[in-house]
Amino acid sequence: MGPRLPLTPVVGDLPEMVPFIGPETFERRQGRKLRVRLGANESAFGISPAAREAMQAAVQDSWMYNDPEAYDLTEALSQAHGVAFEQVLVGAGIDELLGLLVRIFADRGEPVVMSNGSYPTFAYHTTGHGARLETVDYVDDQVDLVGLAVRVQETGARLVYVANPDNPMGGWRTAKQISDFVDAVGPECMIILDEAYADFAPQEAKGCVVTQPLALAPGNVIRTRTFSKAHGLAGARVGYLLADREIVDVLKKVRNQFGVNRIAQVGALASLADTDFVARVVDGVWSGREQLRQVADGLGLNCLASATNFVNIDVGGGARARQLLAYLIEADVFVRMPSSSPGDRCLRVTVGRPADHEIFAAALADAMTRVDPS
Numbered sequence: 516m517g518p519r520l521p522l523t524p525v526v527g528d529l530p531e532m533v534p535f536i537g538p539e540t541f542e543r544r545q546g547r548k549l550r551v552r553l554g555a556n557e558s559a560f561g562i563s564p565a566a567r568e569a570m571q572a573a574v575q576d577s578w579m580y581n582d583p584e585a586y587d588l589t590e591a592l593s594q595a596h597g598v599a600f601e602q603v604l605v606g607a608g609i610d611e612l613l614g615l616l617v618r619i620f621a622d623r624g625e626p627v628v629m630s631n632g633s634y635p636t637f638a639y640h641t642t643g644h645g646a647r648l649e650t651v652d653y654v655d656d657q658v659d660l661v662g663l664a665v666r667v668q669e670t671g672a673r674l675v676y677v678a679n680p681d682n683p684m685g686g687w688r689t690a691k692q693i694s695d696f697v698d699a700v701g702p703e704c705m706i707i708l709d710e711a712y713a714d715f716a717p718q719e720a721k722g723c724v725v726t727q728p729l730a731l732a733p734g735n736v737i738r739t740r741t742f743s744k745a746h747g748l749a750g751a752r753v754g755y756l757l758a759d760r761e762i763v764d765v766l767k768k769v770r771n772q773f774g775v776n777r778i779a780q781v782g783a784l785a786s787l788a789d790t791d792f793v794a795r796v797v798d799g800v801w802s803g804r805e806q807l808r809q810v811a812d813g814l815g816l817n818c819l820a821s822a823t824n825f826v827n828i829d830v831g832g833g834a835r836a837r838q839l840l841a842y843l844i845e846a847d848v849f850v851r852m853p854s855s856s857p858g859d860r861c862l863r864v865t866v867g868r869p870a871d872h873e874i875f876a877a878a879l880a881d882a883m884t885r886v887d888p889s
């Protein structure tokens with residue numbers, strides 16, 4: 516062993532952390548391809564033909580640096596959401612933007628509040644920046660907005676994270692509930708409202724804070740959106756946030772200037788304009804959720820209500836869920852399970868195509884004959 520690396524204290528103290536084991540890792544481990552890929556909440560409906568064409572045309576321009584301002588995309592997003600250009604920031608997925616937000620709002624040792632077991636990448640960034648994670652348990656499988664607001668007050672946190680609709684539980688809070696939450700948290704604390712799954716949500720989860728022009732939303736609410744879900748561009752890595760222009764200005768001081776490559780920028784721009792495509796994907800997800808509910812029904816299992824592109828199938832307990840998951844992966848069927856209670860009694864299954872659901876249903880039925888029924 517050579518001399519210790521001169522790491523910063525925060526990084527030196529970090530535990531090993533892998534927020535997600537990718538499906539490719541399972542393929543490498545098992546030495547074969549997965550049959551279905553229903554674990555990462557990607558879109559089984561592919562990408563818009565317009566996006567494909569734009570991206571293919573942009574390949575040959577890859578010798579040029581990308582526009583660091585992502586000007587055309589930012590402009591189109593500002594129009595789509597009825598906000599000023601200066602209130603939009605494009606990044607390499609919501610994941611990158613979450614890291615930047617933690618960086619500017621949470622110092623070492625400071626409390627940051629989120630639901631226990633909610634989107635792991637946020638917890639990853641919080642820990643990675645040396646801030647202290649304060650978690651609040653789900654109540655009845657839903658984000659406990661009252662509990663989160665109380666925890667903010669108790670700890671004096673300056674940053675709180677809520678995904679609405681939520682990952683991993685899939686549930687949603689109404690616009691009125693979110694708005695009450697914003698009031699309860701108060702103006703001193705920044706609220707990240709992660710709306711990665713907003714396209715799939717029922718109308719009641721929208722309105723007010725969620726869809727009102729940002730000018731009318733309180734200045735401490737930062738909304739994050741992505742092209743990874745309904746637009747099917749997860750591998751292109753494009754997300755954005757809508758926030759007060761002061762916040763966007765600060766983020767521009769620390770962001771990776773060339774982080775969103777030019778192929779991704781043009782693809783997202785074309786996809787944004789292809790509203791028919793996105794509407795078809797959303798329809799496909801709604802009917803796919805219903806198909807998965809029927810699969811669960813057929814096996815005597817309960818499917819939790821979802822406003823996302825995935826469902827949670829309650830298999831009756833954490834040990835059972837882990838066993839089933841292991842069997843499914845072994846059968847080359849990639850799904851995931853929430854990491855902690857109450858979701859860890861479930862298998863989390865992304866909506867796929869009917870043929871994917873058939874393979875999943877058969878593999879789950881088979882796995883259920885092999886595991887302890889309790």
Ligand SMILES: Cc1ncc(COP(=O)(O)O)c(C=O)c1O
Nearest residue numbers: 608609610678682711741743754
């Ligand atoms: C709640 C939530 N936020 C953000 C993301 C990631 O978004 P992006 O692909 O834009 O980084 C996900 C992906 O699963 C998610 O579930």
